[in-house]
Amino acid sequence: MMEFNKEFKERTAWAEKVVKEFLPEETTKQKLVMEAMNYSVNAGGKRLRPLLMCETVKMFGGDTENVKPFMAAIEYIHTYSLVHDDLPAMDNDDYRRGRKTTHKEYGEGMGVLAGDALLNYAFETAIDGVLKSDNPARAAAALSVIAHKAGIYGMIGGQTVDIMSEGKPQTKDSLDYINELKTGALIEASMMAGAILAGATQSEVDVIEKIASNIGLAFQIKDDILDVTGDEEEIGKPVHSDEKNNKSTYVNIMGIDEAAKEVKRLSTEAEECLKSLGKEDEFLLMLIDWLTSRKK
Amino acid sequence: MMEFNKEFKERTAWAEKVVKEFLPEETTKQKLVMEAMNYSVNAGGKRLRPLLMCETVKMFGGDTENVKPFMAAIEYIHTYSLVHDDLPAMDNDDYRRGRKTTHKEYGEGMGVLAGDALLNYAFETAIDGVLKSDNPARAAAALSVIAHKAGIYGMIGGQTVDIMSEGKPQTKDSLDYINELKTGALIEASMMAGAILAGATQSEVDVIEKIASNIGLAFQIKDDILDVTGDEEEIGKPVHSDEKNNKSTYVNIMGIDEAAKEVKRLSTEAEECLKSLGKEDEFLLMLIDWLTSRKK
Numbered sequence: 001m002m003e004f005n006k007e008f009k010e011r012t013a014w015a016e017k018v019v020k021e022f023l024p025e026e027t028t029k030q031k032l033v034m035e036a037m038n039y040s041v042n043a044g045g046k047r048l049r050p051l052l053m054c055e056t057v058k059m060f061g062g063d064t065e066n067v068k069p070f071m072a073a074i075e076y077i078h079t080y081s082l083v084h085d086d087l088p089a090m091d092n093d094d095y096r097r098g099r100k101t102t103h104k105e106y107g108e109g110m111g112v113l114a115g116d117a118l119l120n121y122a123f124e125t126a127i128d129g130v131l132k133s134d135n136p137a138r139a140a141a142a143l144s145v146i147a148h149k150a151g152i153y154g155m156i157g158g159q160t161v162d163i164m165s166e167g168k169p170q171t172k173d174s175l176d177y178i179n180e181l182k183t184g185a186l187i188e189a190s191m192m193a194g195a196i197l198a199g200a201t202q203s204e205v206d207v208i209e210k211i212a213s214n215i216g217l218a219f220q221i222k223d224d225i226l227d228v229t230g231d232e233e234e235i236g237k238p239v240h241s242d243e244k245n246n247k248s249t250y251v252n253i254m255g256i257d258e259a260a261k262e263v264k265r266l267s268t269e270a271e272e273c274l275k276s277l278g279k280e281d282e283f284l285l286m287l288i289d290w291l292t293s294r295k296k
Numbered sequence: 297m298m299e300f301n302k303e304f305k306e307r308t309a310w311a312e313k314v315v316k317e318f319l320p321e322e323t324t325k326q327k328l329v330m331e332a333m334n335y336s337v338n339a340g341g342k343r344l345r346p347l348l349m350c351e352t353v354k355m356f357g358g359d360t361e362n363v364k365p366f367m368a369a370i371e372y373i374h375t376y377s378l379v380h381d382d383l384p385a386m387d388n389d390d391y392r393r394g395r396k397t398t399h400k401e402y403g404e405g406m407g408v409l410a411g412d413a414l415l416n417y418a419f420e421t422a423i424d425g426v427l428k429s430d431n432p433a434r435a436a437a438a439l440s441v442i443a444h445k446a447g448i449y450g451m452i453g454g455q456t457v458d459i460m461s462e463g464k465p466q467t468k469d470s471l472d473y474i475n476e477l478k479t480g481a482l483i484e485a486s487m488m489a490g491a492i493l494a495g496a497t498q499s500e501v502d503v504i505e506k507i508a509s510n511i512g513l514a515f516q517i518k519d520d521i522l523d524v525t526g527d528e529e530e531i532g533k534p535v536h537s538d539e540k541n542n543k544s545t546y547v548n549i550m551g552i553d554e555a556a557k558e559v560k561r562l563s564t565e566a567e568e569c570l571k572s573l574g575k576e577d578e579f580l581l582m583l584i585d586w587l588t589s590r591k592k
Contacts, residue, residue: 024448029473030456033448084412087385089404108385109459112408113452116380119412120447123419127440130426140436144423151416152320152329156409160326163405177325 004286011283015050015071022072022125036106036114037121040083041076043097048291049074049186052215053194056208059281062198069129070142070197073122074190077150080118081186085159087111123147135199142193149189158182170248176217184216191215207273214270218263218292224249225259230296267292300582307579311346311367318368318421332402332410333417336379337372339393344587345370345482348511349490352504355577358494365425366438366493369418370486373446376414377482381455383407419443431495438489445485454478466544472513480512487511503569510566514559514588520545521555526592563588 023041026034050071057067086093086101087108094104103111126143133139148154158181165178191212195205227242228251242249250259267288274284319337322330346367353363382389382397383404390400399407422439429435444450454477461474487508491501523538524547538545546555563584570580 028449028453030448030453030460030477032460033452033456037448080412084408087408089383089385089399089408103385110456112380112383112385113456113459115412116376116415117448117452119415120443120452124440124443124447127423127436127443130436131440136432136436140423140426140432144420144427147416147420147423151420152326152333152413153324156329156413156416157324157326160329160406160409163409164326164328181326 002282002286004283004290007283008287008290011055012047012051015047015054015075018054018068018071019047019050019075022069024121032106032110033113033117036102036110037118039105040102040114040118041079043079043099045075045078045097047075048219049078049190052187052212052287053190055281055284055287056191056194057198059277059279059284060195060198060200060204062194063134066129066133066135066139067194067197069125069132070139070146070193073126073129073143074146074186074193076118076122076125077146077155078186080115080122081155081159083111083115083118087115090163119150135197138197138199142196145192145196146189149185149192154181154185154189158185165248167246168248170253172250172253175248175250175253179217179220180213183220184213187216187219188212204277207277211270211273214266214273215288215291218266218270218288221250221259221263221266222292222294224251225256225263226294226296227251228256263292298578298582300579300586303579304583304586307351308343308347311343311350311371314350314364314367315343315346315371318365320417328402328406329409329413332398332406333413335401336398336410336414337375339375339395341371341374341393343371344515345374345486348483348508348583349486351577351580351583352487352490353494355573355575355580356491356494356496356500358490359430362425362429362431362435363490363493365421365428366435366442366489369422369425369439370442370482370489372414372418372421373442373451374482376411376418377451377455379407379411379414383411386459415446431493434493434495438492441488441492442485445481445488450477450481450485454481461544463542464544466549468546468549471544471546471549475513475516476509479516480509483512483515484508500573503573507566507569510562510569511584511587514562514566514584517546517555517559517562518588518590520547521552521559522590522592523547524552559588 019041023038024034053071053074054064054067057064083102085091086096087103093101095101102114106114130136130139130143158178162178162182188209191208192205195208224242227239230239270288271285315337319334320330349367349370350360350363353360378392379398381387382392383399389397391397398410402410426432426435426439454474458474458478484505487504488501491504520538523535526535566584567581
């Protein structure tokens with residue numbers, strides 16, 4: 001059996017390398033915005049989206065060179081969404097991953113601009129990936145999925161409903177709706193783009209979308225659980241923040257035990273879907289297991 | 297001789313129609329963000345960028361169907377930049393084109409999100425344009441130019457230097473730098489994308505870039521002049537706003553007469569470049585003339 005921790009560390013390190021490879025040099029009179037972009041991306045994070053994209057490419061026997069610009073692009077989109085989410089007009093957070101948020105470090109105007117710049121740069125990076133690809137048609141189709149999942153019917157849609165729901169009591173269904181878009185859509189985009197780049201069929205891409213949707217939701221519910229049960233030092237961010245922010249979470253709607261069962265149900269279903277594709281992917285299976293049993 | 301006003305009105309109306317055609321329906325739980333996007337785009341404006349794109353396509357004998365998603369995309373990018381520029385963290389403007397700015401109408405959080413949504417939606421629209429195009433390679437190349445000109449080496453770069461320069465005295469060179477990026481880059485993208493879509497050669501695209509750069513700069517200097525000499529009702533926005541905001545402009549650096557001469561020099565050069573392409577385009581020539589002699 002594969003030694004998961006070692007593999008996870010190595011594969012994440014490679015995803016990290018790819019994400020950094022495409023970052024802009026800090027040059028020209030406007031280098032301040034490049035510094036702010038790089039500051040935001042270099043703040044770290046799990047690099048889960050590029051990792052999932054690359055692993056999906058490998059599962060379908062695809063090439064790990066053509067996928068690189070898309071791995072970088074999806075992480076830049078994720079990062080811009082955090083930079084804008086942290087703004088005073090949104091969640092108003094001063095710290096993320098143990099250091100100042102972008103607008104606290106560079107000022108609010110630069111926070112807006114650095115987020116815009118990252119989103120735009122994601123598309124610059126990805127469209128160049130299309131132009132350089134061995135298979136531009138597949139690459140353009142992958143980019144289309146990424147673009148749509150990041151937009152008003154995907155991530156931005158989820159953020160909108162999230163803002164609209166502030167201070168209102170939520171049901172499990174309404175939380176599911178928000179999280180499927182806000183968190184799930186980009187995870188779906190990551191895995192679907194990987195599958196498309198590797199030449200998966202439409203029905204395979206559909207199964208991948210379902211798997212990714214489950215992973216995204218399970219991941220979010222697990223986050224809510226960790227906010228209550230987690231160790232502040234281990235998870236690297238304040239715990240009980242949802243309670244302080246008076247935020248509806250799966251835990252306060254379902255209780256911890258039911259929430260944990262839901263994580264289990266979603267991840268088991270994802271693993272079964274994955275097996276149904278008939279492609280044994282030990283690492284992806286273990287990754288799903290880890291994502292939903294993690295302590296941080 | 298062509299009746300310019302009539303042609304201008306008709307062709308602008310067509311550009312307006314195309315821009316509106318791709319706007320999202322206001323559906324789903326997150327329809328608020330779609331309303332805010334549509335509110336921003338429907339606020340009006342000259343539709344100069346899609347008009348220039350389409351006219352450049354026609355000049356090179358291209359097809360006016362394939363260009364439509366790119367016309368919409370460039371206008372959405374322009375609009376998002378205005379929405380974010382108006383935010384309290386940036387220029388803090390409450391009114392634009394005689395009505396409330398997006399964040400004043402929908403709240404600051406939605407102002408950030410609607411801008412993000414428009415930028416993302418521009419790429420959604422354009423990449424779908426690539427997928428549906430008769431010539432995907434050209435369409436992808438056009439999209440690449442749009443993406444790069446909108447980013448840190450283009451429009452966002454210009455906005456960054458503009459923010460950094462606030463309250464500092466400017467020279468003509470430093471103003472040129474800001475405006476070539478902040479205003480010029482998207483006008484260049486519009487005309488270059490049009491040329492590329494229509495199959496222009498690289499050297500033709502280079503000439504088009506130069507023409508567009510001159511148009512962009514002349515347009516901006518003319519804006520500065522109108523802010524001093526214009527009629528508030530006619531131009532539809534407050535005059536003397538630059539003076540009130542203590543903003544460096546071409547007028548206070550060069551004086552009105554020299555600024556007017558510079559507009560003339562830039563537009564004459566643009567017209568000569570246009571003629572050098574050997575494609576008689578009466579409308580584009582008259583459009584350049586109008587842009588630099590306009591009273592609003």
